[in-house]
């Protein structure tokens with residue numbers, strides 16, 4: 001219904017490239033991520049209402065690259081319609097998210113959500129969780145599949161024994177484990193089932209059947225992330241019978257409208273996850289999470305100061321640059 005009455009509207013379109021260096025590089029099995037590149041888009045309607053969107057791709061998760069997103073923005077006319085927005089192809093999911101979110105941007109900022117704090121890979125995590133706990137975080141996510149497994153299992157023993165009883169720990173391997181290593185982790189986690197919420201993407205995307213096998217062999221829940229990075233992959237895994245946890249990154253997933261349709265049609269156990277976006281993409285993603293997070297799982301949008309704080313007028317200054 002929403003998209004019918006907006007179809008005749010024309011928007012003045014402009015965009016700016018924006019990048020931020022991580023205060024500490026994000027180290028995962030995918031590698032070392034030092035700088036977050038994105039594109040901020042601005043739409044101004046006939047009544048001079050301004051709305052914003054953010055294109056924050058993660059190409060190693062299967063989304064478009066920042067160059068492909070820039071090329072797409074450059075070829076758009078200065079005046080665009082909702083028709084053009086709804087015709088953004090599925091191979092540009094981060095663009096679909098940004099433009100559609102801009103059409104439905106709301107002002108709400110405080111969402112009734114609980115947040116998960118991201119811990120760095122390796123032993124750094126042992127010194128990070130306490131400060132987050134004091135800030136009120138009860139759920140933490142720790143990156144594994146980065147260092148040698150025995151080193152990580154030792155750090156895990158220290159971490160899990162230091163976390164308070166009511167804390168929840170998620171492990172995220174980013175597809176970096178072998179089948180045998182995943183079994184070692186699942187056996188370990190099964191010993192701490194009250195604290196372990198899930199293991200995220202233990203195996204690579206092409207090992208779907210093996211992850212199904214593991215999810216039927218161990219108590220610890222498995223969550224898919226890279227395997228369901230966009231709507232097409234989500235539908236495929238759902239049709240192939242996945243009923244574990246689905247980690248959805250709205251920023252790279254594609255059309256929010258079609259995500260809402262899927263989540264209303266199928267009651268899936270979903271965890272919403274950040275793509276390390278600015279406040280613009282974060283607002284749009286949390287709006288979706290607040291609407292679709294039926295199961296009260298913490299959202300992976302902890303404010304862990306991934307970037308140096310921006311000036312309050314960063315957006316205004318950005319629009320003065322070319």
Ligand SMILES: O=C(O)CCC(=O)C1=CC=C[C@@H](O)[C@@H]1C(=O)O
Pocket residue numbers: 026028058116117118141172174225272273274275276299300301
């Ligand atoms: O989901 C969270 O808790 C925080 C976001 C997060 O972990 C990630 C965001 C983007 C890419 C990855 O490095 C990582 C992930 O794999 O989930």
Ligand SMILES: [Mg+2]
Pocket residue numbers: 172174200201225226247
């Ligand atoms: Mg993940």
